[in-house]
Amino acid sequence: MSAPTVLVDSLLDEEIHRFDLDCGMPVLLHLKPGFVKKFAVLGVNFGSVDRSFVDRATDREVRMPEGVAHFLEHKLFETPEGDAFDRFSRHGASANASTSFRTTSFFFTCSSGFPASLRTLLRLVTRPHLTDRGIEKERGIIAQEIRMYEDSPDWRCFIHLVRGLFVRHPVRTDITGTVDSIEGIDKTALETCLRNFYDPANLCLVVSGDLDPEAVAAQVRREMRGFGGGGPVRRVPEREPRRVECTRTEEALAVVRPKLLLGYKDRAVDIRGEELQRRDLLTGILLALMFGSSSERYRRLYETGAIDDSFYPSYAGDEDFGFVTLGGECDDPERMHSMLLREIRAFRKDGFDTEDFGRIIHKMMGRFVRSLDSQESTAFHLLSSVFKGMDPFRVPVAIRTLTPDDVMERYEQLFGSRNHCTSIVRPG
Amino acid sequence: MTRRGPDETVKKYRIAGGVQLIVYPTDKFKTTLTNILLHRPLDEGTSAAALVPYVLRRGTRRRPDLAAISRHLEMLFGAGLDVDVLRFGERQILSFRLDSVQDRYLLMGGRGLFRQGLSLLRDILADPVLVDGRFGEEVVAQERLNLRRFVDRMVDDKGRFAFERCVGHMCEGEPYARFEYGEAAAIDGLTAEAVTKSWHEVIERSALEVYVVGNLPPQEVREQVTEAFGGIRSGRGRNGIPSIVRTRPERVRRVRETADVVQARLVVGFRTEIGYDHPLAVALTVMNAIFGGSPSSRLFHNVREAHSLAYYCSSTVDQAKGVAFVQAGIDGANAERVESLVLESLDEIRAARIELSELRTAKEQLKAGIRAMTDSPARIAGWLQESRAAGGRMSVPRLMERIARVRRSDIARAAQSLTLDTVYLLAGDA
Numbered sequence: 001m002s003a004p005t006v007l008v009d010s011l012l013d014e015e016i017h018r019f020d021l022d023c024g025m026p027v028l029l030h031l032k033p034g035f036v037k038k039f040a041v042l043g044v045n046f047g048s049v050d051r052s053f054v055d056r057a058t059d060r061e062v063r064m065p066e067g068v069a070h071f072l073e074h075k076l077f078e079t080p081e082g083d084a085f086d087r088f089s090r091h092g093a094s095a096n097a098s099t100s101f102r103t104t105s106f107f108f109t110c111s112s113g114f115p116a117s118l119r120t121l122l123r124l125v126t127r128p129h130l131t132d133r134g135i136e137k138e139r140g141i142i143a144q145e146i147r148m149y150e151d152s153p154d155w156r157c158f159i160h161l162v163r164g165l166f167v168r169h170p171v172r173t174d175i176t177g178t179v180d181s182i183e184g185i186d187k188t189a190l191e192t193c194l195r196n197f198y199d200p201a202n203l204c205l206v207v208s209g210d211l212d213p214e215a216v217a218a219q220v221r222r223e224m225r226g227f228g229g230g231g232p233v234r235r236v237p238e239r240e241p242r243r244v245e246c247t248r249t250e251e252a253l254a255v256v257r258p259k260l261l262l263g264y265k266d267r268a269v270d271i272r273g274e275e276l277q278r279r280d281l282l283t284g285i286l287l288a289l290m291f292g293s294s295s296e297r298y299r300r301l302y303e304t305g306a307i308d309d310s311f312y313p314s315y316a317g318d319e320d321f322g323f324v325t326l327g328g329e330c331d332d333p334e335r336m337h338s339m340l341l342r343e344i345r346a347f348r349k350d351g352f353d354t355e356d357f358g359r360i361i362h363k364m365m366g367r368f369v370r371s372l373d374s375q376e377s378t379a380f381h382l383l384s385s386v387f388k389g390m391d392p393f394r395v396p397v398a399i400r401t402l403t404p405d406d407v408m409e410r411y412e413q414l415f416g417s418r419n420h421c422t423s424i425v426r427p428g
Numbered sequence: 429m430t431r432r433g434p435d436e437t438v439k440k441y442r443i444a445g446g447v448q449l450i451v452y453p454t455d456k457f458k459t460t461l462t463n464i465l466l467h468r469p470l471d472e473g474t475s476a477a478a479l480v481p482y483v484l485r486r487g488t489r490r491r492p493d494l495a496a497i498s499r500h501l502e503m504l505f506g507a508g509l510d511v512d513v514l515r516f517g518e519r520q521i522l523s524f525r526l527d528s529v530q531d532r533y534l535l536m537g538g539r540g541l542f543r544q545g546l547s548l549l550r551d552i553l554a555d556p557v558l559v560d561g562r563f564g565e566e567v568v569a570q571e572r573l574n575l576r577r578f579v580d581r582m583v584d585d586k587g588r589f590a591f592e593r594c595v596g597h598m599c600e601g602e603p604y605a606r607f608e609y610g611e612a613a614a615i616d617g618l619t620a621e622a623v624t625k626s627w628h629e630v631i632e633r634s635a636l637e638v639y640v641v642g643n644l645p646p647q648e649v650r651e652q653v654t655e656a657f658g659g660i661r662s663g664r665g666r667n668g669i670p671s672i673v674r675t676r677p678e679r680v681r682r683v684r685e686t687a688d689v690v691q692a693r694l695v696v697g698f699r700t701e702i703g704y705d706h707p708l709a710v711a712l713t714v715m716n717a718i719f720g721g722s723p724s725s726r727l728f729h730n731v732r733e734a735h736s737l738a739y740y741c742s743s744t745v746d747q748a749k750g751v752a753f754v755q756a757g758i759d760g761a762n763a764e765r766v767e768s769l770v771l772e773s774l775d776e777i778r779a780a781r782i783e784l785s786e787l788r789t790a791k792e793q794l795k796a797g798i799r800a801m802t803d804s805p806a807r808i809a810g811w812l813q814e815s816r817a818a819g820g821r822m823s824v825p826r827l828m829e830r831i832a833r834v835r836r837s838d839i840a841r842a843a844q845s846l847t848l849d850t851v852y853l854l855a856g857d858a
Contacts, residue, residue: 034456037800089724092792111799144739147690254688256580294498308574359502366505369529373457
């Protein structure tokens with residue numbers, strides 16, 4: 001194991017220790033003196049988008065059914081001694097897991113019995129226990145979960161938008177899969193994913209709390225001994241064209257008011273590290289200047305009733321995809337649609353003044369400091385920084401290097417292409 | 429990185445005008461949380477009062493519109509301002525919350541953020557934009573519409589909707605049945621005059637509490653809060669708004685309603701006479717953890733895991749009212765089976781068939797939750813409020829001790845106190 005790196009930010013009064021295990025797994029420890037709670041998250045660089053890859057056992061390209069990462073997340077809680085939830089509970093920890101487009105995360109919080117729960121957490125991946133019977137039972141539970149999402153108009157509106165924006169990229173697929181697609185998930189499929197993605201080099205552990213760094217490192221090293229070492233994941237990327245799949249999608253659902261989401265497909269993709277961090281920070285500033293609640297535009301639209309507090313600009317993205325969504329509830333989707341297009345165009349001409357820019361910078365600095373009070377959000381920030389090759393504490397420095405010109409350049413990247421799609425859910 | 433800061437001992441002050449100040453000094457956080465709560469009963473004025481925070485947030489004399497307030501918050505390094513309406517037992521609580529970065533962590537200079545934040549909160553509460561002594565008609569019309577839509581939108585969240593419908597049927601005629609955000613028809617009829625009147629009443633009559641969690645000397649907080657809020661009169665004695673506790677439903681009410689849902693929602697409502705001041709209050713909390721309050725609970729196992737009958741199945745207890753609910757997302761065809769499993773699970777606990785390991789796990793989880801509470805400013809403020817409402821005698825160590833003392837027989841008695849009242853099912857047309 002290499003010597004630990006200690007990142008100290010004396011101004012922010014934060015300290016992070018990083019160890020890289022011989023097996024290739026990075027371990028980050030965020031020290032929180034005085035905190036009772038301990039939080040640990042084991043991240044796997046494996047999400048719903050990772051469906052096509054070259055299997056390291058057969059050297060053949062395989063394509064997995066939709067929802068396989070999420071299914072595996074559920075299934076890893078099964079252990080030979082029963083449900084891992086129970087083990088965590090018995091140690092006084094509360095555990096959960098989640099799957100996103102890019103990452104599977106297993107996490108727990110506790111105030112005592114940390115080593116026992118950390119062992120349980122690591123064993124979820126080092127000692128998987130997949131049985132045909134367990135897989136069959138899980139199918140029923142996941143089908144219920146899928147049906148619950150089907151009842152959510154917001155989720156429907158969002159997923160239709162993503163499918164409209166992307167032609168081939170697997171971000172189009174439901175994270176949970178569909179009731180049909182999960183029928184195609186069996187033990188072999190899950191084992192293939194485990195073998196290829198659940199490898200130390202593709203994992204990262206982040207822990208947070210009032211903990212002894214050396215004790216944590218020693219335990220992790222012990223638990224991970226002899227695990228994995230199969231080499232890097234060989235993903236088969238989909239070549240995503242710049243164009244969108246369609247410009248409009250509509251569905252009738254049991255909603256009280258129509259919902260509209262307008263999405264723009266990002267051109268700034270296939271980047272990592274500092275460049276990616278810069279892209280994400282600039283996106284935040286740009287959206288705050290364009291449609292934030294302090295903007296003149298927002299005030300005007302809100303006061304004329306064109307938007308209400310369900311209106312929310314947001315951005316989702318990773319190394320190889322990105323998109324902006326704008327919208328919310330409205331009475332007349334056609335009107336909202338043309339209004340949004342008009343306002344987006346007008347921004348190029350209207351721009352913003354330096355005072356606006358300065359204020360948003362203040363806000364972003366403060367928000368970064370505030371986020372450090374949450375062990376969970378800091379840990380997830382650290383995890384995604386590792387996977388995306390970013391320096392987590394560079395955020396305040398990076399913010400200060402940004403200029404108004406950078407923001408306008410980002411505007412052109414995002415909105416200049418007119419690669420947009422509108423998703424509407426109407427009462428029906 | 430060693431810290432020797434203020435001890436985490438709660439300080440309470442009554443300041444001029446009857447404002448209650450509760451300070452929790454701690455150096456664990458980079459932020460200071462200030463939460464102002466106004467308590468009033470759930471009654472026919474609930475809809476008007478629910479609109480008050482949203483209208484107040486729209487502008488102050490100094491910062492007359494939303495954008496001006498947002499710009500100010502941005503200059504305060506992205507301070508967060510949230511207004512909300514809460515239900516606690518049969519009370520409606522209007523909440524105004526601000527959290528801001530402590531001066532010492534401002535990376536670009538800047539000072540006095542706490543004082544500036546208090547001053548903003550004070551202006552929002554007591555110095556709004558008025559036209560001829562009233563809130564602006566347009567502002568009221570917009571916020572009325574927003575609130576109305578918010579209330580309507582609840583229909584889209586099927587789990588929440590089913591829960592509120594069950595409460596509505598079960599507690600019909602009791603204040604508890606009132607939705608804290610108001611009722612659609614009443615909201616639509618609110619005039620600027622009515623909302624202004626409600627604001628005056630809230631300021632003059634409701635108990636006003638200020639909670640501060642952060643790294644500031646309590647004396648200094650007291651001075652600054654006195655400076656900001658000393659001029660505001662606050663009602664007395666409203667903190668002890670009692671709840672109507674009904675323990676013996678005459679018969680079990682069964683309600684089935686239909687909606688366009690794929691997944692059916694089952695809500696089972698119970699009554700209990702065990703309130704905060706009951707000797708079995710803590711036993712009921714432990715009982716809930718075993719019954720359905722955690723992923724290691726009976727309901728999670730029997731319904732979700734063992735029978736694959738639900739995506740979620742959990743229980744909650746509201747001791748401020750003396751009610752408990754089980755909520756499950758299920759396939760409508762299985763409703764009866766799920767209901768039987770829920771009641772069987774409860775019967776097991778009533779018969780004290782509880783394993784020691786299960787009891788230990790439940791207690792550990794509860795204690796862990798309480799300990800972890802001290803790591804979040806918002807949860808500390810919530811705990812301070814709840815323990816104050818529960819009589820203010822409950823300290824963290826005392827609660828821990830009481831949890832440790834709970835025995836199987838106490839849990840069985842707490843479970844026996846649950847009386848089935850209403851079984852509610854929201855299902856698709858089938």
